[in-house]
Amino acid sequence: MPIDVEKVTSAPPVHAPAVWDDRExxxxxxxxxxxxxxxxxxxxxxxxxxxxxxxxxxxxxGVVAGGGGGVGFQVFDLPGMDIELASVLHGGQEITVHRPLPAAARGTTVTHVPAVHDKGTAAVVVQESTLFDEDGEPLITQRNHIFVRGEGGFGGDRGPSARLPAPDREPDLTAEVPSLRQQALLYRLAGDWNPLHADPATARRAGYDRPILHGLCSFGMAVKTVTDRLLGGDAARVTGCRTRFAGVFFPGETLRLRVWETDDGYRLTATAAERDDAPVLTDARITAAPARAAAPERTAAPERTAPSHEH
Incomplete structure (x- = not known):
């Protein structure tokens, strides 16, 4: 089997540098x-x-900090992970925020695989990665759930249910967020170079009539909208977020968000408005800290003659 479960779950963690500045x-x-x-x-x-x-x-x-396309995807370098990228789907994402991310930092990501679940016709590889700053303090921890078609049936544990249904009532917020036709081409500059998001021929081979938007881009759009509309525009209040990627979203479409305030934060779903509310994000939640006291205005930074690219 291309995934050697024992080997991949017992492999030493992968360490990788993560360096970014305000330009990124x-x-x-x-x-x-x-x-x-x-x-x-x-x-x-x-x-x-x-x-x-x-x-x-x-x-x-934090999931693209340092230009690697996604903190945690270094796991494909682990022994026991001999799989074809074409058989891989990003099934879900969880982020725990330990401290607000700085606009520039030098850090390290540490990634390992705590589990591989057997879903019958597919395997789900759970990748856990923590982003540390230069002093070794954790900034975020994330878990990626990677769905690998054709790799199930090895007799392993199915894993816990990740379902988190929306409340059975009208949402507290409904928002429509437009996207750009070139948005996937822009998002690729964060470091995710999968041709599925840029090359029409690759998209057609995958069964789509044109390139699709990155799931992490649609999720980022959703988190930004909740931050702006319900958290006073204060990104530092977000303490965690999670989602399941339930369907594709095409650049140029409108993302329709439905958000419910609950005891444990905010539940949300996202659909493609132009395609009869086809599911895009489900089982999603954002948790947040209480509003902070207003901070004093700071003095603007001096002008820079050119962007710095020193790492």
Missing amino acids: VRLYHLALGAGVPETDPAELRYVYERHERGLQVLPTF
Whole structure:
């Protein structure tokens, strides 16, 4: 079997550097659709490095910090993971925020596989990765659930249920978030170079009539919307988030979000508005800390003559 469960779950963790600056943060936010309207101070907090309140960072940036396309995907370098990328789907994502992400940092990711679940016709590889700062303090921990078609049936544990249904009542917030036709091409610049998101021929071979948007991009759009509409635009309040990727979303479509406030945070779903509310994100939740006291305005940083690329 291409996945050797015992070998992959007992392998030493993979360590990888993660270095980023505000340029990468701003580019990530632009790839989510931030900056519209371009004169809105709340939007400029995501994309303007000299904003009077400082550049804020969505926690979902942590999964692409350092340009690796996603913290945790180094697991494909582990022994026992001899699989074809074409058989892999990103099934779900969980993020635990230990501390708000800085706009620039040098850090390290440590990734391992705590479990491989047997779903019968497929295997689900659970990747756990923690992003540490230069002082060794954790910033975020994430779990990716990687669905590998054709690799189940090995007699392993099916794993716990990850379902988290939405409440059976009208949502507290419904929001429609437009996307750009070139949004997948922008999001690829965060480091995820899968041609499925850019090459029409690759998309057709996968069964789609055109390239699809990255699931992590649609999830980032959802987290940003909840942050803006329900958390006072304060990304540092987000303490955790999770989702299951239930279906594809095409660049240029409108993401329809339905959000419910619950005792444990916010539940949400996302659908493709133009395709009869076809599911995109399900079993999703965002947890948040209480609102903080207003911070004093800071002095804007001096102008830079050129962006720094020193790592």
